[in-house]
Every structure is written in C-alpha cells, then in structure tokens.
Amino acid sequence: MDNGLKDATYNADDLLDEIATIALRGELEAEAKANGNQVAAGQFSALNPRNPESMLKNIVERLDSLSNQRDLLNLNGIVRGKPSCMFPTTSLVDESKVFGREKNKEELTEFLLAGSVRELVVIAIVGIYGVGKTTIAQLLYNDSKVEEHFELRAWAYVSEEFDVLNITRTTFESITPSDCNVRDLNVLQVKLKQKLKGKRFLLVLDGIWNVNFSKWDLLSRPLSVGAYGSKIIVTTRNQSVASIMHAVVTYPLPHLSFEACWSLFAKHAFNTRNPAEQPTLKGIGEEIVKKCKGLPLATETLGTLLHSKVEVEEWHRILKSKIWDLPNDQSNILSALLLSYYHxxxxxxxxxxxxxxxxxxxxxxxxxxxxxxxxxxxxxxxxxxxxxxxxxxxxxxxxxxxxxxxxxxxxx
Known part of the structure; x- marks a missing residue:
C-alpha cells in the first residue's frame, strides 16, 4: 500500500510537470507569433505533453483504490492529529512501591544540600519516558533532610506547553496558604518575588518537554531573589532543556537493575502472595521483567495488568504481547510515546x-x-x-x- 501511495504521488508530480509543459509551449507559440514567425506544425513537438485529463483520472482512480484498501485493512482507527495528553503529576509518592533508587537519591541529595555561591542552581534529571524521573524527584522533594534544609518548597507540573503564567501561579500557590486568582503575570511575579526574597527554596519543574530561552528567562526573574543555595529540579526527556536552563548538574537517570524491576513487578503482580509458591508464574514473570529493559513504568504497568490473573495462559499472553496490544484504559505508555513522536x-x-x-x-x-x-x-x-x-x-x-x-x- 505504501508503494502504491508513493506511485500515486510521483504520478501527481508528473501531472504538474505536464501542466507546466503546456504552459511553456503556449508561451513559446505566442512569442513566435508576436515576432511574426510562422509556427510550423510539430515545431514544438519536443514539448508535446500527454493528455493531462487522462492522467488526472488515473491518479484519482488509484487514490480511490488505496482508500478502499485502507478500509479493508481496518486502518481507519489510526491516531490522527495530537494524541491524548498525559496525567499531571503531584509531589506525593508511595515509597513502598519504589525500588532500586537508593544510590540515585543519595547522589542527588548531595547536590541539593550542597552550598552555592549562586542565587539559583538548576539540577536537571534527564532520561527516556518511563525511567522514573518524576519518581526520583518526588523522593527528593519529600526527603526529611531536604525538607529541613529549604524554607520553602514548590512543585509545578509543566508538560507540553511551557506556560509561564500557569507555572508562576502554581509556584506561588505552593508556598502560600490561599489560592491566587491573579491573572496578570506582572502582578503575580511581583507577589512571588516578595515571597521568595531572601528565602532558600526548592522548586521542582516536572515534565518539561521544551522551552526557549526567552520563556525561561521570564520565568526565572522572580526566582533569582532567593537566598544562596536555592535549587530548581527539572525533569525532562530533552537534554536541550538542561542546556537552555543552564543546569549546573545534568543527571542522566539510569535504568533499574533486573533485581529492582523484579521486586517492583512482584509487588504489583503477586501483591501479598509469595512468588516462590507459584513457580510457573514466577518463571513467566521473570521473562516479562526482562522485556521491560529496566523501565519501572513498563514493569509496574505489566505487573498491575497481571494482579488479578492466575491463569498461566493470561501470563503467557502478556509475555508475548507487544506494547500496542495492551488495553488503552490500563496503560498510558503508548499514548505517551505517541505524544513524544507528535512533538x-x-x-x-x-x-x-x-x-x-x-x-x-x-x-x-x-x-x-x-x-x-x-x-x-x-x-x-x-x-x-x-x-x-x-x-x-x-x-x-x-x-x-x-x-x-x-x-x-x-x-x-
């Protein structure tokens, strides 16, 4: 079908060439007559085009045929336009469901608690979707030492659009007890600057897709008045974000070990059951975990899908399935990947x-x-x-x- 569509496209290009040829021949004949030259039959035979009407008819028939093939192959449901957006994140985390991040948390905590001669230090946590960037940021945000170190803390979910007004408002509402109904960015930034002035604060900007320097410069103006040692944690899939925001530390978050992924999978798939008591399911589960390649989101998603499944056939089905075979209402992995591709x-x-x-x-x-x-x-x-x-x-x-x-x- 792809080759047929390419052929139709090439034929359409040929048709445009033929139309251009007709126009050129008309110009040459008109020029010759204007100069008093007799135009002999066949003088411009090299420019004789094929019949554009028959060519157009052929192209339309071919496109109709391709359209019918699409219907027969049930391709009407292909995602068109922008995929659905992701769920926003919060600072809350269930630490009992986090495995294998002790070393990463320890290393990042050192950066957070370190002194600084700069008013503001950006720490960027970078990695592919599903590797656990938000989770490690949540662990840091809720760490007791971090909580004691910073006078103020704020969490803002950014996602696809870097909206300076919304991010500023969310930051302001995180450090004040009341809601803020201000819609003017200038008024809001002045208020935020007053709250942050001379205070050591921690701000988490979670899930930044893209940002240009102008927007980052505008957002950071009221943030620069904090006390030395103030930090911003940024989570992103795009390494360019860290560069634009002048991150002092760029931390590539590694994949989980097999052991950590197995603990996470067993937590969701077996719950209170002992995997050793079900050796067949345990063996299939270990193969499923290997497929997850150290990505905690994929591991957790598949473990959750198998939580209520006790039949060996169901576990084999998940083991052999591909990501697009998973139920859309039980997994947001595919929609997130499509969203990345869309951008x-x-x-x-x-x-x-x-x-x-x-x-x-x-x-x-x-x-x-x-x-x-x-x-x-x-x-x-x-x-x-x-x-x-x-x-x-x-x-x-x-x-x-x-x-x-x-x-x-x-x-x-």
Missing part, C-alpha cells in the same frame, strides 16, 4: 520512522544511519555552509537529545 518536527519524524526497518534491540552506527537517510533524500540542506553529512549529524543529535535513541552499553 517532533516533520523532518525528524520521517528519519525516526525510517528506523523501523531495524529489528528490536538492533545496534547501529550513527554514520551508517546518516548515509541511509541521505540515500532516501530525508536530509534538508539549508542555506549555509553545512554539508549534507553535517545536516544528518544534527538530525541524529536532536533525536538523541529527545531520548529517541540510546547509546549502546556495550559499544560506545
């Missing part, structure tokens, strides 16, 4: 989609992938001195910064 610019979407030719877990070299993109004509060379290879390398860096690619743990 890519079109030129990066096609480059990333092309990578579906690689099997799952395939390790590839950057240079070879860039050459493949070049061969497909995906690289858009802008005006300037950048070579086509440099354009491809920039595309790759952007996808890497968005965590769409991961560096191989075995071959750097």
């Amino acid at each position: 890519l610019p079109s030129h990066l979407k096609q480059c990333f989609a092309y990578c579906s030719i690689f099997p799952k877990g395939y390790e590839f070299e950057k240079e070879k992938l860039v050459f493949l993109w070049m061969a497909e004509g995906f690289l858009q060379q802008q005006k300037g001195n950048d070579t086509i290879e440099e354009v491809g390398n920039e595309y790759f860096r952007e996808l890497l910064s968005w965590s769409f690619f991961q560096q191989s743990p075995r071959n750097k």
